[in-house]
Amino acid sequence: MxxxxxxxxxxxxxxxxxxxxxxxxxxxxxxxxxxxxxxxxxxxxxxxxxxxxxxxxxxxxxxxxxxxxxxxxxxxxxxxxxxxxxxxxxxxxxxxxxxxxxxxxxxxxxxxxxxxxxxxxxxxxxxxxxxxxxxxxxxxxxKRRKVEADAAESKRLVKTLAERDQSISVLRALALEKEEKLRRVKAASDREDAPVGEAKPADGSKPAIDYATLPLERLKMMEKAKDATLSFLLKRIDKAEVELVGATGKLPDV
Structure with missing residues (x-):
């Protein structure tokens, strides 16, 4: 056949x-x-x-x-x-x-x-x-399940990114504070008479991003970028604390 x-x-x-x-x-x-x-x-x-x-x-x-x-x-x-x-x-x-x-x-x-x-x-x-x-x-x-899953993921990321922004603001201020303290210690050690300015607070004038209006792929990219920023700020803080210990011989304040 x-x-x-x-x-x-x-x-x-x-x-x-x-x-x-x-x-x-x-x-x-x-x-x-x-x-x-x-x-x-x-x-x-x-x-x-x-x-x-x-x-x-x-x-x-x-x-x-x-x-x-x-x-x-x-x-x-x-x-x-x-x-x-x-x-x-x-x-x-x-x-x-x-x-x-x-x-x-x-x-x-x-x-x-x-x-x-x-x-x-x-x-x-x-x-x-x-x-x-x-x-x-x-x-x-x-397709329907993917739409629902994407919506849930977008909602999670909107909340997560807002929390990351708050953490970044806090860590950036802390990094500036540690670095300013280190500069003061070094200035005193070098007997510099020039006054050293206060640590600048984090700039809060930048308008907040409305994450809810952004597409999912953009939100995913921003989450990775903000995680990288957090990691960078933590390294700045650690580096300043290590140098402060070396300059003062004292452990940093907890």
């Missing part, structure tokens, strides 16, 4: 209809089309499969009947459309993949009888069309 698969050239569909790739086998062509929302007969009447020799249809939906066990019951049915037993094959795929919706398999007969192979192709294209829908749903959920 010779057969080959072709990639479907259908453009992405935005109407909740999902198509398999085609299967060609001895001049017969098969394609599966699934929709979780379209009515069965609507799917079977699509213009693109109007010329097909057979449009095998099956559908599965929730039943209004109540189950004895309290679980959900389903109604499942089919239309062979002249391809005897084929509808049951599509039913089997719908039931096995536990989906609600309608699936049609279009077959263009090529003049050569395929025997049982036709049922294998019918199941294959049905399964692929349904899987494309499942993949689409999973992708949509993944």
């Amino acid at each position: 010779s057969q080959k698969r072709k990639r479907s050239e259908e453009p992405p569909d935005h109407n909740n209809v999902f198509r398999s790739a085609t299967i060609e086998d001895r001049s017969s062509t098969f394609i599966g089309i699934f929709s979780p929302t379209s009515k069965p007969k609507e799917l079977q009447s699509l213009d693109e499969i109007k010329s097909a020799s057979h449009k095998v249809l099956a559908w599965r939906r929730e039943s209004n009947q109540q189950s004895i066990t309290g679980g959900t019951k389903y109604t499942i049915d089919h239309d062979d459309d002249g391809e005897k037993y084929a509808g049951k094959k599509v039913e089997k795929v719908l039931d096995g993949m536990q989906v609600i919706g309608s699936c049609v398999v279009a077959r263009w007969y090529g003049g050569v009888m395929l025997g049982p192979a036709r049922f294998e192709h019918i199941e294959t294209v049905s399964r692929e069309a349904i899987q494309k829908w499942k993949d689409s749903v999973a992708e949509e959920h993944a």
Whole structure:
């Protein structure tokens, strides 16, 4: 049995209809089309499969009947459309993949009888069309989760960056204080008569950044930059304290 698969050239569909790739086998062509929302007969009447020799249809939906066990019951049915037993094959795929919706398999007969192979192709294209829908749903959920995760990360970073700003302000003032004290000690040691200015306070005139308006990637970059600034200020403080100990012989105030 010779057969080959072709990639479907259908453009992405935005109407909740999902198509398999085609299967060609001895001049017969098969394609599966699934929709979780379209009515069965609507799917079977699509213009693109109007010329097909057979449009095998099956559908599965929730039943209004109540189950004895309290679980959900389903109604499942089919239309062979002249391809005897084929509808049951599509039913089997719908039931096995536990989906609600309608699936049609279009077959263009090529003049050569395929025997049982036709049922294998019918199941294959049905399964692929349904899987494309499942993949689409999973992708949509993944996108939604990413949006939610990004929003949560942005909120965390907005709070963190504001806290980093406060820490930077405190450490910068402390570094200036230590360095000024060191300068005074060195000035006294060198008997310099020139007066030494007071340590300059951190400049508070700079307007605060509204972090909530910035994109996530910018916030991530700023977090790294502020962590680097904090590390640099801590090194400045440590260096000034070490030099003060060397100059005065006293441990720095705790």
